[in-house]
Each structure stands twice: as C-alpha cells, then as structure tokens.
Amino acid sequence: MSVTTLHRPTHRDALGLLEAAFGDGRMVTAFGRCSVDYDGRASSELGPGDRLVVCKPDGTILVHTDENRKPVNWQPPGCVHRASVRDGQLRIRSERSSPTERLDVAFERVEQVTAYEVSDRSDLRLTGSEEDLRQRILDDPALVEPGFEPTATERETAAGPVDIFGADAEGRPVVVELKRRRVGPSAASQLRRYVEAVDEEFPDEGVRGLLVAPSVTDRAAALLDELDLAFVPVDPTANVASEGTPR
Amino acid sequence: MSVTTLHRPTHRDALGLLEAAFGDGRMVTAFGRCSVDYDGRASSELGPGDRLVVCKPDGTILVHTDENRKPVNWQPPGCVHRASVRDGQLRIRSERSSPTERLDVAFERVEQVTAYEVSDRSDLRLTGSEEDLRQRILDDPALVEPGFEPTATERETAAGPVDIFGADAEGRPVVVELKRRRVGPSAASQLRRYVEAVDEEFPDEGVRGLLVAPSVTDRAAALLDELDLAFVPVDPTANVASEGTPR
DNA sequence: AGTTCAATCTCGTGC
DNA sequence: GCACGAGGTTGAACT
Numbered sequence A, B: 001m002s003v004t005t006l007h008r009p010t011h012r013d014a015l016g017l018l019e020a021a022f023g024d025g026r027m028v029t030a031f032g033r034c035s036v037d038y039d040g041r042a043s044s045e046l047g048p049g050d051r052l053v054v055c056k057p058d059g060t061i062l063v064h065t066d067e068n069r070k071p072v073n074w075q076p077p078g079c080v081h082r083a084s085v086r087d088g089q090l091r092i093r094s095e096r097s098s099p100t101e102r103l104d105v106a107f108e109r110v111e112q113v114t115a116y117e118v119s120d121r122s123d124l125r126l127t128g129s130e131e132d133l134r135q136r137i138l139d140d141p142a143l144v145e146p147g148f149e150p151t152a153t154e155r156e157t158a159a160g161p162v163d164i165f166g167a168d169a170e171g172r173p174v175v176v177e178l179k180r181r182r183v184g185p186s187a188a189s190q191l192r193r194y195v196e197a198v199d200e201e202f203p204d205e206g207v208r209g210l211l212v213a214p215s216v217t218d219r220a221a222a223l224l225d226e227l228d229l230a231f232v233p234v235d236p237t238a239n240v241a242s243e244g245t246p247r
Numbered sequence C: 001a002g003t004t005c006a007a008t009c010t011c012g013t014g015c
Numbered sequence D: 001g002c003a004c005g006a007g008g009t010t011g012a013a014c015t
Helices: A011-023 A130-139 A185-201 A218-226 B011-023 B130-139 B185-201 B218-226
Strands: A003-007 A027-039 A043-055 A061-064 A073-075 A080-086 A089-096 A101-116 A125-127 A149-157 A160-167 A173-178 A208-213 A230-233 B003-007 B027-039 B043-055 B061-064 B073-075 B080-086 B089-096 B101-116 B125-127 B149-157 B160-167 B173-178 B208-213 B230-233
Touching: A003 A011, A003 B003, A003 B101, A011 A027, A011 A043, A011 A080, A011 A089, A011 A101, A043 A089, A043 A101, A043 B043, A061 A101, A073 A089, A073 A101, A101 B003, A101 B101, A130 A149, A130 A160, A130 A173, A149 A185, A160 A185, A173 A185, A185 A208, A185 A218, A185 B185, A218 A230, B003 B011, B011 B027, B011 B043, B011 B080, B011 B089, B011 B101, B043 B089, B043 B101, B061 B101, B073 B089, B073 B101, B130 B149, B130 B160, B130 B173, B149 B185, B160 B185, B173 B185, B185 B208, B185 B218, B218 B230
Parallel strands: A173 A208, A208 A230, B173 B208, B208 B230
Antiparallel strands: A003 A101, A027 A043, A027 A101, A043 A061, A043 B125, A061 A073, A080 A089, A089 A101, A125 B043, A149 A160, A160 A173, B003 B101, B027 B043, B027 B101, B043 B061, B061 B073, B080 B089, B089 B101, B149 B160, B160 B173
C-alpha cells in the first residue's frame, strides 16, 4: 500500500500509524491543532494553531504554518523521531546529539495522519550556479579581460580558496572572485582577504583582484574602489549550453 | 470541513480540489509520482519520482523528497498557483514576476490530494538570538570588558550599522560585532569594515574593534590578530531570564 | 568532526 | 522596490 491515511483518528490510532511509519522508513504528514517546543542551538515556543508536520525517514522533521517557505520549526536530517500519547495529547519528539537538540510537537487534535512510501532515484540537475559561471570563464577567459590566463581553480591561500587564480596580459597575478548574483560589501571583503593573502605570497608583484558578478551595490562599488579592486560585469543569463567555445 | 482528502483520484477530480483550494485560501498537499521543472534565478530539472508537494495560500510551493530539510524545488511566497490537466498529467504551475520564475510539477500519478483549512494566530517566540545577546551585554557591559560603556546600537557608519558602539575605560571608541555562534573569517572582515569606517570618523583616536562570540576558528583568530582586532568570548548558553542584573 | 563557502538561500528591517 | 545582515541558516566539499 503506497499511502495510508487516517481521518480524524483517535490519538491511539494515530500513534499506531506513526510508530509503524517511523519503523519502516515511510514519510509521514500530520495535520492538526498543535503546540511546538524547541530547545537546542536556540530555544523557541509556539502556541496552539493548525500546522502541517512532515516527518522524513532520514530523520528530518518540518512544522509548516500557512505562510512562508521556511518551516516555523524543524529538525535536520539525522534525528530520531518518537511518538507517544500523554495528557490527552499526541506527541512527536525528535532529538539528536551534537549538538543536543530536541523538538516536541503536541497535538491536541489530529485532523489527518498519512504515511507515504516514497521511491525517488532521480537527481536534480541544476544550471546557473557559480560553478557554471566558473566553467564559462574557463572556456572563455576573455570574458574576464583580454589576455587573462587562468592557472588554477579553488587555489588554496592563507585566507581560503580562490575561485580562479591566474595571470593577466602583463603577467601579474590575478585573483578572481565569482558571484552568480548582485554582490554587496561582504563579497568585496572576501576578495580583499584573498588578494592580501596572495600578496604575501608574491610580494611586489602587484597582485590584482577582480570581482566577477552581474552587478554590485553602491556600497560594494565604493569599497572595491577604495581597495583598488576591480568589478567585472558578466551577463548572468548567458547560455550555458553553448559549449565548444573557441579558445 | 477542515480537511478534504482524495485518495488515488482521477486527474480531473484532483484538479477540481486543487482549484477550489487555491481559490479559497486553503493549504494543499499532493503526493504522487511527478517530474519537476524550474526556471528563474537558476534552472533545474528533476526526473520522475515520488514526492510530497505543499502549496500554501500565501503563494509558497514546496516539493519535498524523502530526504533533507530543504525542498528539492520550491517557489517563495507571493507566487500564483494554477493547476491543469494535459497530456494525461496533472500539472501544478507556480509563477511570479520580479524576478520572473516558473515552477512546473507534472504528476503522472496522484496517490493523494488533501486540502486543509489552516488557522494559526500564534507567533513563534525564540530566544538565543543575536538580539538577546545584545540585550545581555547592554544589561551588563562588563561582559565585554571592565569599563566598557555602550552609547548606541545599530549605529550607522559608512560601512553599515555597528551592533554596539561605545567607549572603553580610557575613552577610546569601541566597535562591537556580535555573533551568536562560532565565527569564521567573514565575521572578522565584517568587523574590520566597520572599524575602518569609524576610524575615518574619529581619526587618531585609535578606534578599537571587538568580536564578541562563543568562539572563533583558527583562521578567523589569525585574521583578527593581524588586523589588531580582539576576540571576546561569551558564554552562548547564559540564562536570558536573569533580568535586573546590576549595572 | 571541524572549516569554509555557496545558496533559486530565506527573512526581517529600514530606507 | 533595493540594500544589508541574521539565521536554530542548510548543504556540500574537503581536511
């Protein structure tokens, strides 16, 4: 049976389905009036209301209200779920250690509980990531500037890995930081850290820093200017499918 | 009726429930074998598999597999959902403009569709945030250092707002950046930006920068040291309820 | 397990 | 709307 649903179950009946589903790796949804209590990296309390609770076989639990993409409460994968009935409430508890975290959902009324057998072998294929932008630039380094020659990606420095490292037409070291979207001050600071680290490796070689992104905010532009770092605009919507670009 | 469920519905019956629920602000879940196509800030494709789709009345849509806290695909609040039947598939399309984004979920088989009436007036109360840490320090500035005198919070500078601004025992300007958890290089850079901005406001006054957090990574510690910024450890699990701390 | 950084980040706040 | 920064960020890749 792929889907098992209980409509307005007694707490005891709901408990039975939850325990069975937790035991054999099914996904579960429970909807009803509940309160939520969380304690771990932070602490939270949520008074009574109607919410949709999703328990995944990997130990994830999500509590969704009628608003927002983010669950109002949750536990990440790796937690252990248990259900119980106490004080006239159906409770779902999810716990983990390192860090120690606990989530309690207490239903005073359960409208519906459903267990799902899930089979999903497909992987998401996503394009438009920073990784894709990097590949575009490696395929055609002139997108950065004429004469740019990449020599390494994710090159390690004392300040962390540089997205693209290379040399310009005059042979000067170039640090490139890539962003797939409009950047603010933090990206400028990140580039600065890398440039300073590389500068210590190549003293007196005039290391250059380039921030490659679709656009920059005013504050970031001012910061780049002050730090002698350059912004290089790239079209974020360029066709990724265009392979075989001549070098 | 608080919950309406269709078990193994025909596409046409599922469509009817979806349209009714989208029309009157109910939350919906649909479970079945589906493929997903997304195009917007990025693009993605997801082949057939069993997933749980959640549509919220605020325009959010979530596509959840059996793993992870993050939906495999989604749209944020503010989107418009529509359902249709074409080519033997039940389709749910969610769109928005600015930015232009489109999500298509195509079910070849629907195991269950449910519409929920949701009523939730409770607000989440969360403790342990950076805001709470700030309040603790304002209540007892000696947590930062003896003689520290806060004069402003969220004080504006050319580089952005400073968490806590004040003066030390010798009257020197102090910039405090707060983090509720262990910090890495980016927090050190952020503090640096603020200190440099304030330094331009108070030349030759020796502006100090303090990073107040539970702990720092090695790289961040080295960076702070290099930049003459200080790290001040704070207990992240201190009791927030202890008000009335003497000043 | 810890570090670092990307993310269709999301979300709130302020301008 | 945009900008900026927090987040129980999550998640992945690497050490």
